Amino acid sequence: MTPAPDRLLAMYAGMLRVRLFEERVRELFAGGRIPGFLHTSVGQEAVAVGVCAALRPDDYVLSTHRGHGHLVAKGGSLRGLMAELYGKANGICHGKGGTMHIADASVGYLGANGVLAAGCVLAPGVGLSIKHRRSGQVVVAFFGDGAANRGPFHEGVNLAALWKLPVIFVCENNRWASTSAHALSTAGGSIAARAAGYGIPGESIDGNDVLAVWDAVTRAAARGRRGDGPSLVEAHTIRWVGHFEGDPQAYRSKEEVAAGRRTDPVARLERLLRDAKVLDDAHAQRVRDGIVAEIDDAVAHAEASPLPEPHEALTDLFASYPWRD
Amino acid sequence: MTPAPDRLLAMYAGMLRVRLFEERVRELFAGGRIPGFLHTSVGQEAVAVGVCAALRPDDYVLSTHRGHGHLVAKGGSLRGLMAELYGKANGICHGKGGTMHIADASVGYLGANGVLAAGCVLAPGVGLSIKHRRSGQVVVAFFGDGAANRGPFHEGVNLAALWKLPVIFVCENNRWASTSAHALSTAGGSIAARAAGYGIPGESIDGNDVLAVWDAVTRAAARGRRGDGPSLVEAHTIRWVGHFEGDPQAYRSKEEVAAGRRTDPVARLERLLRDAKVLDDAHAQRVRDGIVAEIDDAVAHAEASPLPEPHEALTDLFASYPWRD
Amino acid sequence: MDFGDALNKALREEMRRDPRVFCIGEDIVLGVPFGVTKGLCEEFGPERVLNAPISEAAIVGSAMGAAMTGLVPVVDMHFADFVTCAMDEVANQIAKSRYMFGGQIDCPITLRMPYGIGRSGGGHHSNSVEAWFVNIPGLKLCIPSTPADAYGLLTTAIRDPDPVLVFEHRGLYRVTGEVGDAETLVPLGSADVKRPGRDVTVIATARMVHESLAAARRLAEDGIEVEVVDPRSLVPLDRATLADSVRRTHRVVIAEEGPMRGSTGAWLAWVIMEECFDDLDAPIARVAGPNVPIPFSPPLEAFATPKAEDVEAAVRQVVK
Amino acid sequence: MDFGDALNKALREEMRRDPRVFCIGEDIVLGVPFGVTKGLCEEFGPERVLNAPISEAAIVGSAMGAAMTGLVPVVDMHFADFVTCAMDEVANQIAKSRYMFGGQIDCPITLRMPYGIGRSGGGHHSNSVEAWFVNIPGLKLCIPSTPADAYGLLTTAIRDPDPVLVFEHRGLYRVTGEVGDAETLVPLGSADVKRPGRDVTVIATARMVHESLAAARRLAEDGIEVEVVDPRSLVPLDRATLADSVRRTHRVVIAEEGPMRGSTGAWLAWVIMEECFDDLDAPIARVAGPNVPIPFSPPLEAFATPKAEDVEAAVRQVVK
Numbered sequence A, B: 001m002t003p004a005p006d007r008l009l010a011m012y013a014g015m016l017r018v019r020l021f022e023e024r025v026r027e028l029f030a031g032g033r034i035p036g037f038l039h040t041s042v043g044q045e046a047v048a049v050g051v052c053a054a055l056r057p058d059d060y061v062l063s064t065h066r067g068h069g070h071l072v073a074k075g076g077s078l079r080g081l082m083a084e085l086y087g088k089a090n091g092i093c094h095g096k097g098g099t100m101h102i103a104d105a106s107v108g109y110l111g112a113n114g115v116l117a118a119g120c121v122l123a124p125g126v127g128l129s130i131k132h133r134r135s136g137q138v139v140v141a142f143f144g145d146g147a148a149n150r151g152p153f154h155e156g157v158n159l160a161a162l163w164k165l166p167v168i169f170v171c172e173n174n175r176w177a178s179t180s181a182h183a184l185s186t187a188g189g190s191i192a193a194r195a196a197g198y199g200i201p202g203e204s205i206d207g208n209d210v211l212a213v214w215d216a217v218t219r220a221a222a223r224g225r226r227g228d229g230p231s232l233v234e235a236h237t238i239r240w241v242g243h244f245e246g247d248p249q250a251y252r253s254k255e256e257v258a259a260g261r262r263t264d265p266v267a268r269l270e271r272l273l274r275d276a277k278v279l280d281d282a283h284a285q286r287v288r289d290g291i292v293a294e295i296d297d298a299v300a301h302a303e304a305s306p307l308p309e310p311h312e313a314l315t316d317l318f319a320s321y322p323w324r325d
Numbered sequence C, D: 001m002d003f004g005d006a007l008n009k010a011l012r013e014e015m016r017r018d019p020r021v022f023c024i025g026e027d028i029v030l031g032v033p034f035g036v037t038k039g040l041c042e043e044f045g046p047e048r049v050l051n052a053p054i055s056e057a058a059i060v061g062s063a064m065g066a067a068m069t070g071l072v073p074v075v076d077m078h079f080a081d082f083v084t085c086a087m088d089e090v091a092n093q094i095a096k097s098r099y100m101f102g103g104q105i106d107c108p109i110t111l112r113m114p115y116g117i118g119r120s121g122g123g124h125h126s127n128s129v130e131a132w133f134v135n136i137p138g139l140k141l142c143i144p145s146t147p148a149d150a151y152g153l154l155t156t157a158i159r160d161p162d163p164v165l166v167f168e169h170r171g172l173y174r175v176t177g178e179v180g181d182a183e184t185l186v187p188l189g190s191a192d193v194k195r196p197g198r199d200v201t202v203i204a205t206a207r208m209v210h211e212s213l214a215a216a217r218r219l220a221e222d223g224i225e226v227e228v229v230d231p232r233s234l235v236p237l238d239r240a241t242l243a244d245s246v247r248r249t250h251r252v253v254i255a256e257e258g259p260m261r262g263s264t265g266a267w268l269a270w271v272i273m274e275e276c277f278d279d280l281d282a283p284i285a286r287v288a289g290p291n292v293p294i295p296f297s298p299p300l301e302a303f304a305t306p307k308a309e310d311v312e313a314a315v316r317q318v319v320k
């Protein structure tokens, strides 16, 4: 199945938005404007966008330490996100979360996570509440190839499969977990293959092909909404940049990244759209200009926003507040 | 492959020893002689004995909350074990461990465990030390069908497979985890099938057939000693008794247990031995009498032994001792 | 009504009152091993009384996922000892999410934590771990000693919009007492004077409340009047009631079951120091377990179990 | 030599001395993120410097399996925050096995715990969790503040036949100082007076030792002489050195980075009360973090970070 041209264009714009956003964030970090331990998703845009394009606006996403792209793709406000990355008072989390712990409930983005694979066990519970409300939603749990080796992956997949919960486990396999190669972390080599042990579909796909991602997740979402239970999608992709900003990347060759760049998911869809005459130079420029303007606006907003007052560190802990302790 | 008659006889005696030991323990518990939360392995003898018969004396075993049978089968002293179950000062753990936390280092029995699946992550480390010492040993990690749903199963199997460690993961699938049926806990239904996801052999066997267990573990041990890595063996068996002593077993039918008893692994091997003329009435009686005498001796020893002095609660915590804290 | 039944009553009433409330845990349909959840599945069905596989991380984690999206889970930890198997979910996820997310998402979870020494449970089924959670910002924590408090606190915990851990001493499940018919809630942060007395304040939790009351009865025979104060919730803590008592008695004993070192008792001693340093006529005395795991054998286990006579001895020391 | 290099030196020397010693953890071959294990793989090979998958339970658990059967593992927890993912292995397995097994099996494990606030790490990469482990019998725990202590304590920890947790504040890795050439071990249970003074005793750990020294310098200008005592190991604790100082100064401030409630500082306050109640001329003051997770934004993070000025204010309060 191929989506209609306008949806393809939306995916193209979506990937470009993630790409340009992350590149701007990298610059801002390098320029000392953004604090924290920063992990960006440059090169992995097709996964974030392919997944979110296959979801309804009210579907949920549980994200990772490398989560900006997921939030941008899910439709989160760039202003809220950028201000949060800056640690500003009007960031979406009032500056308390930052890059690794951001959430945007308004678009169903239930949180980045500084603990790997944490989302894998939260997801079945989101599935339970979806079932309870009979809302027909689904929830996506993103996790990396490295994170797949943690216990919560096993417990979460088993529980979701057992109770036929509407969960889509999406592994972003970018071949590396920080300095550790996928092949040296994952016995058997395939994460998708582990699905069989739980009696659920497990698919290994080209995560640099946004249509392949969209297709797999569309089917997984339909399955979830039908009440047939979870799916596991392993999307192979490449992280173009360091594990974190500042990573000297001594563990991998320059050629690997160069090869990765040749599979650029944004350029790939752009070629397809141009070949199909859906996109031309002028149109592409308009799309890009629009996105750049959005990002400029988000940056200007973040720059202009105040930092939180120090004592605001004491708010937001509990819903029933205040009390002395 | 079938073992020689003397080995078959040893397995027969081994299973009978476990059976009679556990039945005596149940009586003693009912009579108030043994304290604690007691889980016995009546009906599951073929797994303990089949596994241990395939091991060398210096191989290691990591056990579970239902571990008496494993220790008896591994050759642990009945006196030390029984005195420990009584909580006596000369129990193998000086009364500190008891039924769920007993160990006997002298026979490589590295501990029962009150935490389910805990052994699954200890095992790879034992494998590491075996590899370091080039000793050619293997280590068995026992765990139940219920425990297989915990994260450490996943992490331990992955690590052992990745590093080709000499570990044998033995799942005692007795269909129940306390009140919870296997089918309602384990997505996909098969624990053995999960091995494929890690690229290691996973075998589902009749755990009431001591020879099938022996055979599977003999092959797994050979594989481990060769340096080819771990194996997973799922042994299907039946727990004849309650989950713990005192369990009213409201969750299962009397017929299920009755059917289980018809697959009695001890009677089954006895029949085979009798058919092969390796065992006759007189011989069988001698074997039984010998075991009963051993158990009587262990009970007499335990009964006669002193309880620990209360303040001995303060010893054994650290190797470098004492210090005020 | 016994303590276990009081908890069952709280669960049943809250599940009737609010369809979002559900229970999840191991063996809870039959209510094994302590009977607290017995009969709930018959009334509310298996969709609201979820027997989970042995997957503590997924049980606690999925409770959080459900809580973040509109449900109100009550988790049965089976034994509090096994919270170790879901420690990240409690300490890093449940405790922190509302704060890190700037208050966007509530996390109304109740974690029922059956804990404590008894009947030779041994090293993996006997521990007092509440001190760890007192040290984790973002969690509320209560610890009832009577059926009425068990009922009142569990009800409050379930209705609270934040995560609350309820420590239920497993030696108390069969203790009986009055439980009001109407909703007799016990708010978090309200200590209770279980026995008034003018000479010494004994601050005690859970089982140690009963041991302290027994000690108080014996001491009364010698004319020593002990006031037994039960904080009932540790987070938030009712400092005012504790301090008020100490300002009257000027002498303090703190009694808990967990190990002496780095425990809640040590922290409560600090709180008393902070509130009432100048009111103290004698050093605070503490009753707690020795710094060892809980041993199996009855005489060893008894040695590791703080009892009425330990409280009595401590009181005699502070009034000397 | 800096703190990180001192730790590296200890690891290197112990691995040379004892072929049973090995390191295990995530990304330790390249020594990411703090560089402590850098270069070890080049010298000792990948069989003794094990880059593990992201499997904290299996990393810590397998360290224990190896320790039980003859090896001497040193685990790199990456960030102490993630010990939550191996909590059962630490709290129920490593801490308890020797005791439960009646002393049959030793467990010589070192857990290196990089911890602490800094550089907007946020809620999952900044926590002080040492209080939990002080409360778990069966674990030893040390917490160096200088390169020399880091070297001396880590060496001692590796040689110790019991499990030892070494809390390494990640803000200290680039702090420099003298490290003896020969083996200058620091025994567990020996506190160190980092600065002598007659007026107030400040008991501080890790980064707070440096903050306290800075405060002491400022206070000296006003004629207030602060004695800074670093316990260096929390279990065992050198009560004698702490008490000795307090008996001279009669005034105490306890400074730590973790949250105020139920922390090691609260427990240390209790210890001082127990040892020196009658020597105290003023209530003990405490400096610690507020009871919230660690926020991301720099001004919020700074607010949550106890600093020299907080120590200074606390000292001024107790000398008032």
Ligand SMILES: Cc1ncc(C[n+]2csc(CCOP(=O)(O)OP(=O)(O)O)c2C)c(N)n1
Pocket: A039, A065, A066, A114, A115, A116, A143, A144, A145, A146, A147, A148, A172, A174, A176, A177, A178, A243, D026, D054, D056, D078, D082, D085
């Ligand atoms: C439980 C846990 N362990 C370790 C870390 C430290 N850490 C952060 S990212 C990372 C690598 C993650 O690899 P992967 O899951 O493949 O995701 P990627 O970074 O490649 O997107 C590690 C080890 C962590 N955050 N959480």
Ligand SMILES: Cc1ncc(C[n+]2csc(CCOP(=O)(O)OP(=O)(O)O)c2C)c(N)n1
Pocket: B039, B065, B066, B114, B115, B116, B143, B144, B145, B146, B147, B148, B172, B174, B176, B177, B178, B243, C026, C054, C056, C078, C082, C085
């Ligand atoms: C981590 C953990 N969770 C829960 C328990 C409580 N518990 C003890 S035995 C048991 C059932 C175990 O089932 P299984 O693994 O199949 O072993 P079996 O009892 O059938 O031998 C449970 C839930 C425990 N001991 N440890």
Ligand SMILES: [Mg+2]
Pocket: A144, A145, A146, A172, A173, A174, A175, A176, A177, A178
């Ligand atoms: Mg990766």
Ligand SMILES: [Mg+2]
Pocket: B144, B145, B146, B172, B173, B174, B175, B176, B177, B178
């Ligand atoms: Mg079972």
